[in-house]
Every structure is written in structure tokens, then in C-alpha cells.
Amino acid sequence: MKDLMGQAIWDYHHHKNADDLLTETSISEIDELPVEYFFRAFDDMNLIEQKALALSKGKVLDIGAGAGSHSLYLQNEKGLDVLALDFSPKSIEVCQLRGLKNTGCSDILQFSGETYDTVLMLMNGTxxxxxxxxxxxxxxxxxxxxxxxxxxxIDSTDILYMYDRDDDGGVMVPANHYYGEVDYFIHYKLDTEKPIKWLYLDFETLKRAVENNGFKIEKILQEEDSFLARLTKK
Structure with missing residues (x-):
């Protein structure tokens, strides 16, 4: 893995002049993603992020921490014991440079350690x-x-709105896979990351999955096509 997102985060932290990331998916065109977005303060976060941070308590695991903005808020403003976890080495290096006390560089499936009061999965956590x-x-x-x-x-977005509709109003979704499964591409400084599989879930599909795996679920907040959900053990 080239870790282009981590490289962009590292460049921005050190030089404040990183090029924009370019992202695209198998169902959408290239879109610009300014790297400074990963460094935003609480007041610049969306309502779903703000609500999730407000509900966070106890010992926290922040999965997919990126530049660490969520973790920093929980550590510095709420005084919580938080571990920022990401599989991007350069992102985790920046988390440390920004003052996070506890970090981990690992894929979640390979991660092991303690148990947590709050597990945070934001920016399309699914x-x-x-x-x-x-x-x-x-x-x-x-x-x-x-x-x-x-x-x-955990948050996600129902991306059904991104698909075309036929004359009868039916949505033209793929026949061979769930419509929220996409290939996600990242471009940075003329380089391209190998595409990753990325899953956007509608609430009902997430609900069925978690209830089959020992969880209860409640929808905390709905913002247009995106939502925040809380999972607890049955």
C-alpha cells in the first residue's frame, strides 16, 4: 500500500501546502478533497460527528483516526482516555506529532488489546x-x-440516490452485488493508490447485520441520506 492519504496528511502537517487529494469511486467522478479537511476543529465538523463525540465516554477506541481530529477533541476537551487507530503509518505519525498520547498502527482485524467503553467509527465508518x-x-x-x-x-450513508432511475421510477441498481459496495480510488500528486473496497450501508441492511451478530442498534441521528447509529451488546 502506498499510503497516499497518509502522505498527504503528513505533507499538510509539516508544510501546510499539500495538494488536494482526488477521490473517485466506481459509481462517481473524480472529486477534490482538501487535506485540511482532516485537520478540522469540532465547530467545523458535521452534526453526526459532533453528536458522536458528545456521546463518547469512558475508554475510547477511534478506528480510522486519520489525522486524529476526533481523538484530539476527546482527549483534550473531554479528558477521555482515547486510542487513535489507523493502518496508515504516516497518519499515525501525525497523530503523535499533534499530541495524541495513545496511538496504534494496525488493521482492525489484526488489532488486539483491551476492551473499550466506546468504539468510534466515523466518516462512513461502515x-x-x-x-x-x-x-x-x-x-x-x-x-x-x-x-x-x-x-x-458508527455512521454511514445510503447511496441509493446516486443511481439512475428508469421511466417508472425504479432505481437501476447492480444485479450482481449490493448497491452500496463500491471501489474507492485515491489520487495524490500524480500517483494513484490501488483501489480499495468500500461499503456504504442503508440503515435497514446494517440493522439486520448487527442483530445477527449479537448487537442491538438504535438510530441516533439522520442527516439527509446519512445517519449515526449506536450499537450495544444484546
Whole structure:
């Protein structure tokens, strides 16, 4: 893995003049993603992120921490014991340089350690599940990382709106896979990362999956096509 997103985060932290990241998916055109977005303060975060951070408590695991902005808020403003976890080495290096006390560089499936009161999975947290047929594997892992009365705060977006409709109003979704499974591409400074599988979930599909894996679920917040959910152990 080239770690282009981590490189962009590292460049921005050190020089403040990183090029924009360019992202695209198998169903969308190239879009610019300014790297400074990963360094935003609480007031610049969306309502779903703000609500999740407000609900975070106890010992926290922040999965997919990126530049560490969520973790820094929880550590510095709420005084919580938080571990920022990301598989991007350069992102984790920046998290440390920004003052995070506890960090880990690992894929979630290879990560092991303690159990947590709050597991945070934001910025389309369901993306790390990759595909529907892998979701049980990830949910089993997450179940093992959660304290008995702990919570997982996770967000996602129902991307059905991105598909064309036929003359009768029916949505033209793929016949051979769930419509929220996409290939995700990152471009940075004329280089391209190998595409990753990324999963956007509608709430009902997420609900069925988590209930089959020992969790209860409640929808905390809905913002247009995106939502924040809380998972707790049954």
C-alpha cells in the first residue's frame, strides 16, 4: 500500500501546502478533497460527528483516526482516555506529532488489546467492512473489543440516490452485488493508490447485520441520506 492519504496528511502537517487529494469511486467522478479537511476543529465538523463525540465516554477506541481530529477533541476537551487507530503509518505519525498520547498502527482485524467503553467509527465508518459478505467477520471482531455495557458509534450513508432511475421510477441498481459496495480510488500528486473496497450501508441492511451478530442498534441521528447509529451488546 502506498499510503497516499497518509502522505498527504503528513505533507499538510509539516508544510501546510499539500495538494488536494482526488477521490473517485466506481459509481462517481473524480472529486477534490482538501487535506485540511482532516485537520478540522469540532465547530467545523458535521452534526453526526459532533453528536458522536458528545456521546463518547469512558475508554475510547477511534478506528480510522486519520489525522486524529476526533481523538484530539476527546482527549483534550473531554479528558477521555482515547486510542487513535489507523493502518496508515504516516497518519499515525501525525497523530503523535499533534499530541495524541495513545496511538496504534494496525488493521482492525489484526488489532488486539483491551476492551473499550466506546468504539468510534466515523466518516462512513461502515466503509471498513469492505463488502457485505465480510461484515460478519468485522462485527465479530468489534464485539470482542467492546465492554459488556459499551457502545459502538458508527455512521454511514445510503447511496441509493446516486443511481439512475428508469421511466417508472425504479432505481437501476447492480444485479450482481449490493448497491452500496463500491471501489474507492485515491489520487495524490500524480500517483494513484490501488483501489480499495468500500461499503456504504442503508440503515435497514446494517440493522439486520448487527442483530445477527449479537448487537442491538438504535438510530441516533439522520442527516439527509446519512445517519449515526449506536450499537450495544444484546
Amino acid at each position: 466503509g471498513i467492512f469492505q463488502t457485505l459478505d465480510k461484515i460478519d467477520l468485522y462485527l465479530e471482531k468489534l464485539h470482542s473489543l467492546l465492554k459488556k455495557d459499551g457502545q459502538i458509534l
